[in-house]
Each structure stands twice: as structure tokens, then as C-alpha cells.
Amino acid sequence: MNxxxxxxxxxxxxxxxxxxxxxxxxxxxxxxxxxxxVIRRLLARLRQAGLVTSKGAAGGGWQLSRPAAEISVRSVRAALGEEVALRRHKNQPHPQCPVGRGVNQALDAVYASADAAIDAALEHWSIAQVLELALQVS
Amino acid sequence: MNxxxxxxxxxxxxxxxxxxxxxxxxxxxxxxxxxxxVIRRLLARLRQAGLVTSKGAAGGGWQLSRPAAEISVRSVRAALGEEVALRRHKNQPHPQCPVGRGVNQALDAVYASADAAIDAALEHWSIAQVLELALQVS
DNA sequence: GAGACCGTAACTTTTTTTGTGACGGAATGG
DNA sequence: CCATTCCGTCACAAAAAAAGTTACGGTCTC
Structure with missing residues (x-):
């Protein structure tokens, strides 16, 4: 994962x-x-998901759109979309191979379950918690 | 994930x-x-993990080292090591920023929980099941 | 209206991943 | 015992993906 x-x-x-x-x-x-x-590109996605707001002009910049305790890591991952997920390989299998024909769909099923598990785990973390932990450590 | x-x-x-x-x-x-x-490189890792065996010479090749029903997708992921996981970013933060100093360790904690969740989900799938599903579909 | 910031496109550079070619070694099986 | 088959692995090329950079228009603030 990137x-x-x-x-x-x-x-x-x-x-x-x-x-x-x-x-x-x-x-x-x-x-x-x-x-x-790079930051703007990234935050543009998070803004689309409603996590942050931005403003141009002098005095402008970026801001959380709600308290950090109410932003889950899961929602951040979701905002980034498919870019943070398990991926298919995209080689073109031999057309007469029954495994090659079906394997990607099978993998989709496997990955869907993994994805749900990731989401469930990340739902437990909020930005506020991550921040707190980071500050503790440093 | 790659x-x-x-x-x-x-x-x-x-x-x-x-x-x-x-x-x-x-x-x-x-x-x-x-x-x-590419195949050999990949399978070399799986062999290290004991999932497959290989043999040189004529009539040689690769073979599962145990029944497909006894190989979990989790163990495959594990065999591939860290390459299949959430990753840190590696920018060098400003040295005086307390967030930047601690954030990576905080992320480690978050990702560890996600990792465990992935493993738990993938443990439910065996190669035999994936194969069966792939054949069904095709 | 001058300056501070975002928005975004185009491009370059860097990094990562994948694909190729080559060649030694090992064992099979005539 | 020798030719063939196949792995093991290195070194390199190519391709793909990601990150960084430059540039410039638009917008709002002051």
C-alpha cells in the first residue's frame, strides 16, 4: 500500500x-x-470527502471541518479511495485457462473481506487519538 | 498494496x-x-515459507508442499513479508515539530491493529477455496 | 489593487516494480 | 555419462507509478 x-x-x-x-x-x-x-493535491481529496475546508486569499489555508475526535482514520482512508487497498495484478492470462479467467473475481471476494476488516479496525482510531499518541511518543 | x-x-x-x-x-x-x-522470484519466497517445493533438472518444477485446503491466504501474505502492508511515508519532518517526531510511531500502532485485522480476515480463506471460487466464476 | 493562497495543469525527476537476457549448477533419463 | 531440462540468481533494461516542481489563473482579504 502506498x-x-x-x-x-x-x-x-x-x-x-x-x-x-x-x-x-x-x-x-x-x-x-x-x-x-503535494499537500494541496492530497487535501483536495479530503475536502471532497468533507473532512477539511480550504480558503484562498490572504489569511486563507486549510482547517479541519469538524473536531479531530470525530474524524476516524477509516474515513480518511475512504476519502483516499482505491489508492489505499489491495490490488489485482493485471497480467493478461492465457485465454483458455479457467483459473486465469476466474481468479480476479475470486480475489475480489477475498479482498472485500479483508477490506471490511481494515475498515473495522481503522474505525476505532480518530485523528485526535493519533495525535495524542504522536505527542506522547515525542 | 502492490x-x-x-x-x-x-x-x-x-x-x-x-x-x-x-x-x-x-x-x-x-x-x-x-x-x-518473475515467477521464480516470487515462488522463491513462498518456498522459504514452506508453502511450495521446487526441483531443478528435467521433470522438475514447482509443487505445493501441502494440500491447497491447508494453505491460508494469510500465510501467503505472511510469506511475502512487509511488502504487502500499510506503509509509512518517509519524508523528513521538520526536526522541531513534535507531531512530525512522533507521528510515525503513532502510525505504527494504528497499522498494527489494521494488520492484525487483515490477517484475521485472510485466515478464513484457503487456496482451495479461492480456486473453487475462480472455477465457479469462469 | 496589491499581496497571499488556493486550484490545477503540465512537466520533470525519482523511485518502484516488472520484464529480459544470460549463465552456472543440478539432476534426470536416455 | 552426456545432452537436456529446469531452477537460482545476477545484472540490466524497460515500464509504470509516485513525488516533486514550475507556472499561472482565480479569489478573497486587507
């Missing part, structure tokens, strides 16, 4: 530390060690 | 259809639509 979920959680934790203020993508990028555009 | 698990399951299903015989990597590669070396 590290995008990690990045998203990191950003959201940062936003959670200053829930009253708008934070710029430049600040976030600087703090995390990446590029502002 | 598609390697999918590839592995596909290969194992193929082996499961002919449990009595050794199957060559060339045959497998041809059936799946990839290169024999």
Missing part, C-alpha cells in the same frame, strides 16, 4: 493542533518535508 | 489444479502472462 494514508494522517494531525486557525499548504509542506502542491 | 499477493495467489491456484505434478515456471509464466523469472 504511503499516502500516512501522509494524510500526518497532515490532519498538524491541522488538529491548531483547530482554530487556517494553516497554509506551504507551512504544512515545510513542516512535513515535501512540496505545497 | 499486486504481488494477487500474483502469488494466482500461481498457487494453478499449482493446486495439478497437485500431483511438478509444474515449470515457464508454464506458469505462460499461463499467467508474465516472465518465468
Amino acid at each position: 504511503p499516502r494514508l500516512s501522509l494524510a494522517l500526518h497532515v490532519l494531525c498538524l491541522l488538529a493542533t491548531q483547530p482554530q486557525q487556517r494553516v497554509t499548504s506551504e507551512y504544512l509542506a515545510n513542516s512535513i518535508g515535501t512540496n505545497p502542491v | 499486486p504481488r499477493l494477487s500474483l502469488a495467489l494466482h500461481v498457487l491456484c494453478l499449482l493446486a489444479t495439478q497437485p500431483q505434478q511438478r509444474v515449470t515456471s515457464e508454464y506458469l509464466a505462460n499461463s499467467i502472462g508474465t516472465n518465468p523469472v
